[in-house]
Amino acid sequence: MNLSERDIQYNWHPYTQHKTAQPHIAIAKGEGALLWDENGKEYIDAIASWWVNPYGHSNRFIADAIYKQLTTLEHVLFGGFTHEPAVLVAEKLMEILPDNQKKLFFSDNGSTAVEIAIKVALQYFYNKGEKRTKIIAFENAFHGDTFAAMAASGISFFTEAFQGSMIEVQRIPVPVKGHEKASYDALEKLMATNEYAAFIFEPLVQGAAGMVMYEASELDRLVSLCRQHSVFTIADEVMTGFGKTGKNFACDYLQVQPDMMCLSKALTGGTIPMAITTFTQQIFEGFYDDDVNKALFHGHTFTANPTGCAAALASMQLLGSEAMQQNIQRIHECHLSFQQKVKNHPRVATTRVLGVIFALEIQTGSQESYYGDFRNKLYNFFIGKGVILRPVGNIVYILPPYIISTSQLEKVYKTIEEALEMM
Structure with missing residues (x-):
């Protein structure tokens, strides 16, 4: 059995209805803004693992x-x-x-x-x-x-x-x-x-x-x-x-x-x-x-x-380092540029930015539940593209590690744009 299969035997995961949930992705390694699963697939951690990891995975200074x-x-x-x-x-x-x-x-x-x-x-x-x-x-x-x-x-x-x-x-x-x-x-x-x-x-x-x-x-x-x-x-x-x-x-x-x-x-x-x-x-x-x-x-x-x-x-x-403060400002400016690019898209209802936080509400025409089908479809699309984003109903947000590169951010933005076209 692989790690995901072994996990199912004993582990009870947070916010999960195990009867309907897919097997959990087994992460084997992390570095910077990236994670790799047990099969070697790479993911950009665009939400800093539930907002806890601003300085990147396996940060040597903290370690x-x-x-x-x-x-x-x-x-x-x-x-x-x-x-x-x-x-x-x-x-x-x-x-x-x-x-x-x-x-x-x-x-x-x-x-x-x-x-x-x-x-x-x-x-x-x-x-x-x-x-x-x-x-x-x-x-x-x-x-x-x-x-x-x-x-x-x-x-x-x-x-x-x-x-x-x-x-x-x-x-x-x-x-x-x-x-x-x-x-x-x-x-x-x-x-x-x-x-x-x-x-x-x-x-x-x-x-x-x-x-x-x-x-x-x-x-x-x-x-x-x-x-x-x-x-x-x-x-x-x-x-x-x-x-x-x-x-x-x-x-x-x-x-x-x-x-x-x-x-x-x-x-x-x-x-x-x-x-x-x-x-x-x-x-x-x-x-x-x-x-x-x-x-x-x-x-x-x-x-x-x-x-x-x-x-x-x-x-x-x-x-407090100058480099990290510059990273925070860089991400903020990237978010503002993406907001300008995407806010008038016909599927976008609202956008908002504060610091390194970006949020986008997708126009669906109906009330979307927190963990409903629309949200799950979005989540699976992002995972398939190698980007970890956890939508809240029809709201997609980005809250990345401060050390994320501009090119990695651009991939996150591009993936969201692709999702807008797919929905």
Whole structure:
């Protein structure tokens, strides 16, 4: 049996209905923006493997940092102990985070980073003896698959089996063009109740919803409103963080900064699972007390894993390099050129670009389901052409590694154009 056949025997894959799914492609090797399967077929990874791998596969600089750390200290518990890699990560992050972020909490992945933020928001008010048990989120949001993160997510088929088992969340419209007032008015109405602990959002770009984009000025208005009513704001930067939007963080476009930020994915350059939730000093002080019961009783076995910290340090060094910043700008300019070329195509409904993110909505004349036949047809077409793209319904997006070559990008664009002619 080949690797794909052996995989079917035991492995249960994410977001997969195994009865109808095709065998999974077995990847044997990766380098730069390319992957090769067990049969030697080459693929361009045009989505950076679910947005985690901005510096390319098998990046030697990150690998060397991991190796060096493994030969010094691979892991030590973070309860009662600390170590230099964790302290360095904190110091380096504070250099690039918004100025109001003062404390950080390590965890394992994006969902848990969000889980921690929501738990902190709820417990902060509990510690004060104030009853605020609900949160606010955008419609069609996606924040993860653990329970609080799932509750905050608005894509129903991900969560409908668990209705009645989650915290209460009120959703408001996303302030996309034409809906700005509806979004603000809905939030303002909720503020009057004093029932809400936090408002969580994906800043500027809703990833899993199909790269839905909205303006920083509108988010500033919403964050300011929350601040006026002492409702915490949580920026889920799991997807947008570390350069995706053209700045280190999407929040760098804001004038009013959130109270908490959730980081993961590109944090370690796609190597080792790690996440960080950051907080203002005010939030930390809500847990700083002689009463031990007011502490944040949350932790993970691999919290602040030294090897993951080494990968994060190497990744942040790459992000800050002149070469990587030039790559981000180059990709952005390529996206803008492609947008100009394709936006008037009769099959293209809308296009949008922010940083290295490009999204295109295909005109179909009907509502396309998230994992429906149209999406699957597109996905299989791209795979057949050696390009890894994962459409969201009828929305095709590109979010490539920063090291992708211009010629590789051109192949991705050409393949999308071919798909438009085929559909």
